[in-house]
Structure formats: structure tokens, C-alpha cells
Amino acid sequence: MTVRTIITAENSLLRERSKKVTRFTPAVRQLVADMFETLEAAGGVGLAAPQIGVLQRVFIVSIPADYDEDGNEISPQEDYVLVNPEIIRREGEEEMVEGCLSVPGYRGLVRRATSVVIKGQDEDGRAVRYSGDALLAQAFQHEYDHLDGVLYLDRLEDRDKIWVIEDESDDEEGDLE
Numbered sequence: 001m002t003v004r005t006i007i008t009a010e011n012s013l014l015r016e017r018s019k020k021v022t023r024f025t026p027a028v029r030q031l032v033a034d035m036f037e038t039l040e041a042a043g044g045v046g047l048a049a050p051q052i053g054v055l056q057r058v059f060i061v062s063i064p065a066d067y068d069e070d071g072n073e074i075s076p077q078e079d080y081v082l083v084n085p086e087i088i089r090r091e092g093e094e095e096m097v098e099g100c101l102s103v104p105g106y107r108g109l110v111r112r113a114t115s116v117v118i119k120g121q122d123e124d125g126r127a128v129r130y131s132g133d134a135l136l137a138q139a140f141q142h143e144y145d146h147l148d149g150v151l152y153l154d155r156l157e158d159r160d161k162i163w164v165i166e167d168e169s170d171d172e173e174g175d176l177e
């Protein structure tokens with residue numbers, strides 16, 4: 001596996017519409033493996049293929065494990081792979097704090113559905129379908145947008161609803177990508 005370079009907002013590739021994956025070759029599995037390694041190195045919740053300059057409709061989401069005060073695991077890490085995804089249901093609406101690995105150093109307020117159902121394929125072409133609430137729903141919507149060349153900056157409630165964060169490592173919320 002290889003850690004790939006994450007491109008940032010000034011790169012016009014992030015504004016392109018990505019193409020559907022039609023052949024599930026080993027190259028697709030390699031892409032997904034590289035994306036997980038890249039996401040882990042960058043420390044985020046999700047990554048879309050166009051963020052590493054690959055204009056294919058592929059994204060991953062990795063929700064970190066959750067621990068109680070004594071350090072016992074409440075919920076394990078959850079990894080999702082979506083190829084050719086389609087959001088088939090959206091419910092609720094809420095303002096959420098959001099960031100993006102392609103817009104480093106910023107957070108903004110966007111309005112997202114609080115719950116979504118998404119379907120698509122995994123890296124082997126098998127059909128998958130997931131329901132997500134809260135952070136998972138937000139991540140699905142954010143990553144899906146990348147496949148259409150949309151950044152969260154386009155969805156800011158207001159132009160001033162974005163701010164600079166001093167130190168990424170201190171940030172405890174909105175560390176979506």
C-alpha cells in the first residue's frame with residue numbers, strides 16, 4: 001500500500017465530476033487500500049478518490065472506535081467502502097461543523113441531513129447498502145459531494161460561517177474529510 005498525496009482546494013481536479021467504476025479490477029482494490037493508508041496517515045474520517053487525484057466514484061469512511069472513561073471500547077472502528085454510491089434517502093436536517101483534508105486549517109458550518117441511506121458497491125463489485133446517522137451520515141454526504149466536484153465550502157450557510165483552526169491536533173470536532 002502507498003500513502004498518496006492529498007490535493008487541496010486550489011487544484012481544479014477537485015471540481016470535476018468523477019466517473020463510474022465499470023470494471024472491478026485489482027487496480028480498484030489497490031486504490032481502496034491506498035486510500036485507507038492515506039486516510040490513516042492524514043488522520044481523518046473519510047476520503048474520496050478525487051482527493052488523491054483519481055476521478056473515479058469511490059470513497060471510504062472510517063469512524064474511529066469509541067471508548068468509555070475507563071478506556072473500555074464501547075464501539076469498534078467502522079470502515080466503509082462505497083463505489084458508485086447513491087444516496088437513496090435523507091432525513092432530518094442540522095447545522096454541523098465540518099472540515100476537509102483538502103481544505104486544511106479550516107472548519108465551517110454546513111447544513112446536512114441527520115440520517116441517510118446509501119447504496120453502492122464495494123471494491124469487489126458486490127452490492128452494499130448502509131444506513132447512517134450523525135457523524136456517519138455527515139461523512140457519507142461530504143464524501144459523496146466530492147464525487148460531483150462539490151466541496152463543503154459550497155454549502156456554507158453563510159460566507160462568514162467558516163473559521164481558521166489554530167492547531168489541527170487540538171481539534172476535537174468536525175474532523176471530517
Ligand SMILES: [Zn+2]
Pocket residue numbers: 099100101102142146176177
Ligand atoms: Zn472533503
